[in-house]
Amino acid sequence: MELLADAFDGEPSPFGPRGLLVLRARPSRHFARDALVCEQGLKPLHVGLEAEGREVHAALPDDLGGFPAAAVCLTRSRAENRANLDRAWARTVEGGRLLVAGAKTDGIESLQKALRKAGLEVEATPRRHGRVLSLIRTGEPPAIFAEWREEAAAAPRVEAMGRRFVTAAGVFSWDRVDPGSALLAEALPELKGAVADLGAGWGYLSAKILESAEVVSLDLVEAERVSLDCAQANLDDPRARFHWADVRAMPLARASHDTVVANPPFHDGREVSLALGTAFLEAGARLLKPSGRLWVVANRTLPYERVLERAFVEWSEVGGDRTYKLLCGARPRPPAGRPRTGR
Ligand SMILES: C[S@@+](CC[C@H](N)C(=O)[O-])C[C@H]1O[C@@H](n2cnc3c(N)ncnc32)[C@H](O)[C@@H]1O
Numbered sequence: 001m002e003l004l005a006d007a008f009d010g011e012p013s014p015f016g017p018r019g020l021l022v023l024r025a026r027p028s029r030h031f032a033r034d035a036l037v038c039e040q041g042l043k044p045l046h047v048g049l050e051a052e053g054r055e056v057h058a059a060l061p062d063d064l065g066g067f068p069a070a071a072v073c074l075t076r077s078r079a080e081n082r083a084n085l086d087r088a089w090a091r092t093v094e095g096g097r098l099l100v101a102g103a104k105t106d107g108i109e110s111l112q113k114a115l116r117k118a119g120l121e122v123e124a125t126p127r128r129h130g131r132v133l134s135l136i137r138t139g140e141p142p143a144i145f146a147e148w149r150e151e152a153a154a155a156p157r158v159e160a161m162g163r164r165f166v167t168a169a170g171v172f173s174w175d176r177v178d179p180g181s182a183l184l185a186e187a188l189p190e191l192k193g194a195v196a197d198l199g200a201g202w203g204y205l206s207a208k209i210l211e212s213a214e215v216v217s218l219d220l221v222e223a224e225r226v227s228l229d230c231a232q233a234n235l236d237d238p239r240a241r242f243h244w245a246d247v248r249a250m251p252l253a254r255a256s257h258d259t260v261v262a263n264p265p266f267h268d269g270r271e272v273s274l275a276l277g278t279a280f281l282e283a284g285a286r287l288l289k290p291s292g293r294l295w296v297v298a299n300r301t302l303p304y305e306r307v308l309e310r311a312f313v314e315w316s317e318v319g320g321d322r323t324y325k326l327l328c329g330a331r332p333r334p335p336a337g338r339p340r341t342g343r
Contacts (some may be wrong), residue, residue, distance in 0.1 A: 039227030074102030
């Protein structure tokens with residue numbers, strides 16, 4: 001958003017009220033509150049945009065009409081970025097302006113090349129560590145856009161457990177089962193009772209959990225809307241409950257679950273973040289009944305043992321390989337000032 005704002009030299013409402021559609025928008029103090037219509041499916045950013053008083057959609061409704069301008073803020077998913085460009089084109093009026101803002105690390109240069117190769121006249125303005133691309137939307141979209149759309153769309157893609165799981169661009173590990181999650185799935189004992197899968201993604205671990213007939217309910221908590229939609233398409237089971245939520249603003253009651261399972265993210269946006277993974281483990285401990293257990297897979301380099309030591313009376317490494325470790329916490333410590341009962 002900073003790059004995009006720079007491209008307008010700080011003009012807070014470059015296309016008038018509701019004039020600029022922004023896909024993958026982020027909170028920004030540079031734009032006037034009513035200047036943007038935003039799409040953002042990642043819950044914490046969505047909430048941040050709402051807090052700024054903006055019009056924000058998790059997924060754009062069909063009936064918004066054409067915009068004088070549309071911008072795509074790049075994410076780390078090349079396929080999602082390309083598909084968003086096609087969507088931005090479709091939502092812009094004839095003769096309107098299309099913008100793409102992204103860092104070099106998000107692949108802005110290769111996108112620029114691909115657009116020029118597709119025959120579009122693209123103006124590029126270098127800004128900070130990235131650039132802003134600008135073009136006029138006129139006539140039919142280049143033929144390559146249809147391929148980009150198809151490549152990114154939700155579709156049965158990942159072969160696992162004797163079936164095909166639906167994934168889409170922008171979803172974690174969208175073309176294969178994550179090897180860390182596969183290790184955790186193999187190590188899980190036969191689960192029972194109320195279970196939660198934190199950061200459930202497209203639902204691989206959840207599908208494994210639901211194989212046990214003794215699981216009574218499974219809460220999937222996932223911040224990325226597209227991922228949760230894929231999980232919903234993949235899990236046709238009345239025991240599954242789907243929560244579009246940030247684990248740091250946990251929608252589920254304390255001390256309510258027998259087991260919590262997680263393959264926590266170690267990136268917050270572009271940045272490597274130990275804080276987010278730590279929040280997952282702490283949220284897991286809070287969710288558990290006194291007799292409950294947390295099962296986690298993590299990259300060996302991540303020092304989660306310290307977090308488990310703080311949050312659980314007992315914890316141990318229960319397996320893994322050279323890249324991943326499997327950790328299990330038992331007897332969650334009561335929150336400070338609250339004695340636990342019923343152990
Ligand atoms: C390492 S992936 C694991 C996904 C899935 N469990 C699997 O095994 O394939 C972590 C997941 O956490 C989600 N996530 C990231 N930040 C989150 C947050 N603050 N709250 C809830 N989920 C989050 C990501 O979208 C991603 O799907």
